[in-house]
Amino acid sequence: MARDVLIIEGYLAALATRLPGPRRARVAVLDELRDGLTEAAARHTDSGSPPRAAAEAAVDEFGTVDQVAAAFAGELVTQQARHVVTVLVVTGPLVGVWWLLLLAPTSPAGIPVLPLICVAVLIGLLVLATTGGLTRWVPSAVPRRALAGAAAVVVGCMVGDLGMLTVLATSSDAGLSVLAITAALASLIRLGCGVHLLRACRHAQQALSGDEPISPRRSAG
Template sequence: MTALDPIEEYVAALAAALHGPARVKARMLTEARDALTDAAVDIADGGSPDGRAVRQAVDDFGSVEDVAPAFQRELTIAQARHTARRVALIVPFLALTWYVLVIVDHGRGLPYPVEVLTAHVGGVAAAAALLAAASLAATGALARRLPTPRRLPLMVAWTGTAACAAVAISAVTLTTASALAGNGLVSVGVGVLTIASHVRIAASARSCRQCARLPVVAHG
């Protein structure tokens, strides 16, 4: 046992209460640990903090239940930005890939309903990408001037989910139709790329939903 053990216990409890991007969470926990250690040193008048000084620093910092919502707000916004960035970057690239595949397979007998379905699904994906881009702006430069809407992270989460659905439908439809049209090698490549992208967006959207449902401190 060391004098600083209560700080490590506090940081561990705070870590268990928070959810969000690992890198941002690690930075916040490091800042909390450093703040507690500095406070304990100050209480000990610059000397090596003893158990009393550490316990007082922890008590003055506030309980995990009181502190976690403020930390969680920042993590939730960071996760929303992470999800929005994935949607805004990945989905337009996939849409372009689907479009090229449809053009290539058009002369190979790609069924017309598949082309129509692809166009509709591509529209959903494009709308999701635009919403994601707007969310990035709202949580980035605009956040310095305007408060971030409380429900924005949840909206980003469901935008990511909608993009996932569009990606999954396109993956199954296009790869199957393209393979039947005799373009198996390209269709497999596009299918693998689309499925990998679906997994990445789905995981981020799921984390975003989890963060959005946790209590946070209102901004400003």
């Protein structure tokens, strides 16, 4: 590989460790920067600079890794918040329907965490509304608040799942039916997903604050 390409790819590799957010969003940013760096290097080469010097000049024009990471942090953190909420909004009904089928026929009191789940859903919808196309009509949320809202939704869903599992474990009526096992497995899977999403939120928060490098392998995909 030519040295000029190595310089650009090395710069992008270092930047990749600083970017938070979903994998697809990070890849799109890196691809955009790669195209820009390649074009800038080509302009310097056309002006008579050697390939290596042209690549170094292009990198200098774009700024340091920390500067570029900070420039994209807000956008990527917002996308991380939307990604987290979307995952939970999509999986929520898939998990909830099993618990409704299992517990609702006995008594509405069999679902003690239902108000908490409703609050989590409302917060999630608010995050989506204030970070997407609806910002033409509603105030947009700053990245930090959007991320905090997403984390709150994750915690609410995890508490809800733990509550449902506790009800199942202490209930004498539910038994070990196929429905009960399915509902429990659904909540256990979402609890594992919730831990992963909370870590992604924490890493995104650290990237937004500039506290430490964020490895893309540790971010939510």
